Amino acid sequence: MSEAPHDWALIFRAQFGSILAALMMHTRDISLAEDAIQESFLQAAERWPVSGLPDNPGAWLFTVAKRRLFDLLRKSAVRHRSENNEAIYTSLHDQNLCPEEEYAIPEERLRLIFTCCHPALSENVRVALTLKTLCGLSIKEIARAFFSSSAAIEQRLTRAKQKIRKAGIAYEVPEGDALVARLPSVLSVIYLIYNESYSAYEGQALTRDDFALEAIRLARVLYHLLPHSQVGGLLALLLLHDSRRCARVSSRQSFIPLQAQDRSLWDQALILEGGEILNRAIAEGAPDPYKIQAAISALHCEAVTWEETHWAQIELLYTSLYKLEPSPVVLLNQAVVVANSGRAALAFERLQGLAGPLERYQPFYAARADIAHTLGLYSQASSDYLRAIKLTKNSVEITYLESQRAKLESFLT
């Protein structure tokens, strides 16, 4: 057969979340449902090389997984003599839906998303659980992304599932005010997964496309199921940001800052889609940090050249963002915009006020180094690049910062 196992891994991952959600109609035990899916993947790996890829791989996997779940539930019912499990087992036989309809039940998918992202779970647990149950990533992949051991991630997931089962976390989509209150913890998980694709780490390429794509897929699913303006804002932000992914890294895997990017490489389809979703989100709801950041990203995307960027508008948007999210990082980004619009001295002055709160923050030193360079403060620039390099783990970024620092050498001697 022509399909390579690698493609199947992608199919498995793409199907995992919706199959799990559909199985959760019959059990509230995530681990048990995951075991059943694992079995369906194993069977597929045995059968598909011989039989070829089925017309609807998702439905095939779901049918096998559901049958396996029957078995597991029956065994557990026999073991525990639980009437509840017996009832579930009986109900499984009453289902006459065709698999395609059955595993595409949106309400179940949403329930699973809201359960995995419950605010009573800590953020790192929410992220790991979402990557495992909704994105279908393996424990090994998650461990690698977090610089952690598989055993540690496994333990984190086990504990999370135990908490969901025992702490009374409802398996339902909250309604009304409760939905609005719970939404941020869902959106922050998706945003963190996306940022994971950027986050620096040792000896790796700068962008981790997998995480970016998973986050966008999840944001799309969520927006499709729950077209709330806050979800739209996040999806727009991810799409607009991602439109520049190809231009951000050169073929030699070195980092290219916005200023130097080849704008013809930006993905216009994503920019168009992101812009439309953003406009709808702005029309339908109050400003929130995701929408404002998406608007900033959209202004960058619209600019034909770096020089033509609407810096004044971007500066104002950062002021609005700071009102909603009073963090020194927002002020840092605003100061960089001030410098880009030709007011480097003012920007440098503002940065001095942020030196305390951002003492351990790598982008602070990288930004101040660039601005000091512009102002001819070469020894300041040099020492800031060194601080930034010391705080960076990503080899691609280190190479970039070192090349920036090398440009200063003729001035320093």
Add this chain to the structure above:
Amino acid sequence: MQFLALIYSVENSDDVDMPTLMAQYEAFSEEAGAAGVLAGGNALEPVSTATSIKVRNGSSNYTDGPFAETKEQLGGYYMLECANLDEALTWASKIPTARYGTIEVRPVMDFED
């Protein structure tokens, strides 16, 4: 007078096996019940199921885990009958001390589960 006896131990550090321990707890309950001193009591789910909540400037902050600050002291308790954790946390956030202290929310153990 009523007194609250709080049961502290390192989890899974029981000095006898579970059936023996359960029998000992039953014996204690029967003895205290017969003497008319037992006004209620429950076992709690393990500490891994705990959620702590603080309300600061009107917004609720959740922590996944038990209350760990040793300077603050246990000052009381409510038993809340709720459909799920969200409902319990909503009620817990209305307890006045949530504004300046912390409320740890843990489910009462369900021995059937």
